[in-house]
Amino acid sequence: MGHQISRRTLFRTASGLAVAGALGSSLSACSGGTGAGSTSSDLTMTWWGSDDRHNAYKKALKYFQEKNPKIKIRETYSGYEGYFDKFNTNVAGGSAPDLLQMDTALVAQYARKGVLAPLDTYVGKSLDLTGFSKTLLAAGTVDGKLYGVPSGIGVNQLTVNRSGLEKLGLKLPDREWTWADLKKIAQQVYKKSSGKIYGVDDGGGSTLQCFEIFAREKGETFFSDDGKKLGFTPDTLQEWWEYWAEMRKTHASPPPAITSAAHNDLTKNAVVIGKALFTFDSGVYGAGGSITDAQLDFLPTPQGDWSGAREGNFVNGGVLLSATKASKKVADSVKIMDFFAQDETAIKDMQLYRGIPPTEKARNLIASGLTETDKLNMANADYISQRVSKATNALPAPVPPPQGADQIWDLLFQSNLAVAFGKKSIKAQLGEFFDQAPGILSA
Incomplete structure (x- = not known):
């Protein structure tokens, strides 16, 4: 891509x-x-x-x-x-x-x-x-x-099946949308499709397109500047996983079996197989074109809807x-x-x-x-x-990923799946995540 x-x-x-x-x-x-x-x-x-x-x-x-x-x-x-x-x-x-x-x-x-x-x-x-x-x-x-x-x-953005939205009588959200707006329209997709289509693929384990933006909106980074430790707090990750637990519970996002099957297999992405209309995986459309026949459109990653939320989006090269x-x-x-x-x-x-x-x-x-x-x-x-260039409250662009970043990203994805499948509570999985991550970054 x-x-x-x-x-x-x-x-x-x-x-x-x-x-x-x-x-x-x-x-x-x-x-x-x-x-x-x-x-x-x-x-x-x-x-x-x-x-x-x-x-x-x-x-x-x-x-x-x-x-x-x-x-x-x-x-x-x-x-x-x-x-x-x-x-x-x-x-x-x-x-x-x-x-x-x-x-x-x-x-x-x-x-x-x-x-x-x-x-x-x-x-x-x-x-x-x-x-x-x-x-x-x-x-x-x-x-x-x-x-x-x-x-x-x-940039980090959502890829949207716009033609699918229009068939359900729904409009593409405004670019200045929030996480609450995403939840609302994702729930509407499930309802309008009579339970046949979920709104957005599960972003609870997605790093750059999702969680990193959310953390930055909280004023936190994914990694510290020296790359030797995490830059976000357990409270931020807990709030994030609670958001996606609610998304799954209300059928705004698909069940974990669909999320798991799509991991490292773009052909099984929820938007590609017609099980969702919004995806955080930018690979659905890239330099090689689209892998779906749907008319696609694009939106920024949602903004924080709480007091003091910062600009979380950033530009990379x-x-x-x-x-x-x-x-x-x-x-x-x-x-x-x-x-x-x-x-x-x-x-x-x-x-x-x-x-x-x-x-x-x-x-x-x-x-x-x-x-x-x-x-x-x-x-x-x-x-x-x-x-981003006009924002006065944006953090600097993220530092290049440190050694061990791939293991941390995978840990986040697998941790979200463990919660989604009901194998671990959010509290228990938080403990495991923050126990394991420091050792990975210091190795």
């Missing part, structure tokens, strides 16, 4: 996190070795994605090489599965690519292990980041240095382009980053295949060629981005 990091993407990313940790010592040991660019006259570039993303990259890079004949690019690409396993192997063996597509969830770990090259000395010179907001650039910034150029605006520190072609890699960031031909070639473009200039360039659903998606991302 390009424009969001969904729960599905995060758990695919988990394998990369685990391998990055397992190879920590070897990555550090080899970080000063010879990169692939050093042993070849070609600049090596790698990325993951769908066939559409592959074709868009190849088309844009062909144009780049026509304009820069001295830079020869050797391209490699694949799906996400195994991408970082291969990258880790190449780094450890001294054959890392010169330029790569990097995951925002992993950039901090690779930067701190000395694998990635800092880009700050190029900014304002050969790397033009005009139009990129500071909030967006934070997605590629680690310990005050820039290690990756964001490809686009990543989609995917990044990063250079490896061992490469002798960092300057040339930066020219390619600049090309994708600012060149009109590259922007038009990439469309939404790396996410919603990061600048207003880029978004305006591609707007006329988008499908109706693409336009709705981009409009919602624009809306969230503008709202």
